[in-house]
Amino acid sequence: MTPRCALLGLVLVLAGGCAGVSSKTAAAAAAEAAFRPPAAAPGIALAAPVVPVVAAPVIPVAVPVVKPVEAPVEITEASFGCIRDLAPVRDFYVGNLAGDLEATLAAANGAGGGAWPVGSVVQLVPGEAMVKREPGFSAATGDWEFFQLDVHAGATQIAMRGTGQVTDAFGGNCVSCHSQAEAKWDMVCEAGHGCEPTGMTPMMAKALQNTDPRCGRLVLPAAQLRALSDHAAMRVAAARSAGR
Numbered sequence: 001m002t003p004r005c006a007l008l009g010l011v012l013v014l015a016g017g018c019a020g021v022s023s024k025t026a027a028a029a030a031a032e033a034a035f036r037p038p039a040a041a042p043g044i045a046l047a048a049p050v051v052p053v054v055a056a057p058v059i060p061v062a063v064p065v066v067k068p069v070e071a072p073v074e075i076t077e078a079s080f081g082c083i084r085d086l087a088p089v090r091d092f093y094v095g096n097l098a099g100d101l102e103a104t105l106a107a108a109n110g111a112g113g114g115a116w117p118v119g120s121v122v123q124l125v126p127g128e129a130m131v132k133r134e135p136g137f138s139a140a141t142g143d144w145e146f147f148q149l150d151v152h153a154g155a156t157q158i159a160m161r162g163t164g165q166v167t168d169a170f171g172g173n174c175v176s177c178h179s180q181a182e183a184k185w186d187m188v189c190e191a192g193h194g195c196e197p198t199g200m201t202p203m204m205a206k207a208l209q210n211t212d213p214r215c216g217r218l219v220l221p222a223a224q225l226r227a228l229s230d231h232a233a234m235r236v237a238a239a240r241s242a243g244r
Ligand code: HEC
Pocket: 091, 092, 122, 123, 124, 128, 129, 130, 146, 147, 148, 166, 167, 168, 169, 171, 172, 173, 174, 175, 176, 177, 178, 187, 188, 189, 190, 191, 195, 196, 197, 198, 202
């Protein structure tokens, strides 16, 4: 007899015979099938069509709402624009490239800190941004990607992007400062979260936001004009001391 037929023994009791097994009783074939080691498993697939098919009752099952697998956030130069088109929060601006601005605002305004949602964009000045990437993107930066941007009227160019290597216009490494923020603030520094200060005053940040060349022009109050020239002097001094 063929091994296939031996395996089929169990179902043959119902199905009524198999060429070559006639010398055995159906009960003996069934017993043999029951004790056959799992090595004979491939026969099971072949046996399948012989098993009488009983139509299973159709039970209505509520389809669970499956959260889609988080697709990587696609970030290009087109992802950035006039900083003032983002949502203002205290001294900085936020957005969400994954479309969940509400979650980003909740994180920005949460008194106790916590992780920022995927897609969050945070900008203090037009030329720098951090974007929260998908989980697993970069443990060392809390899944944040840092950007140094060149901004021009109507255009943004990504001068530098990444995790551990990105530096700002003063040559300072983004993550070396931002990782100083207490863990609960998820690398967002603000004033008082534990990061080394940059020397940029809130007035300078405001003036840079208000002179983003990608936005409409604003007339700046004298204090912001002064802050702009102080900031320019700071950049020159930083470049000199770095020998650039
Ligand atoms: C010398 C340390 C230092 C470096 C270098 C630095 N930052 Fe910051 N950054 C800060 C501090 C401190 C603040 C908070 C400023 C404030 O609100 O007074 C800040 C604020 C920000 C903010 C607003 C949200 C927040 O964390 O408060 C963004 C976005 C940001 N930085 C991005 C960058 C990026 C991108 C780079 C690199 C291209 C960079 N920073 C480099 C210290 C630094």
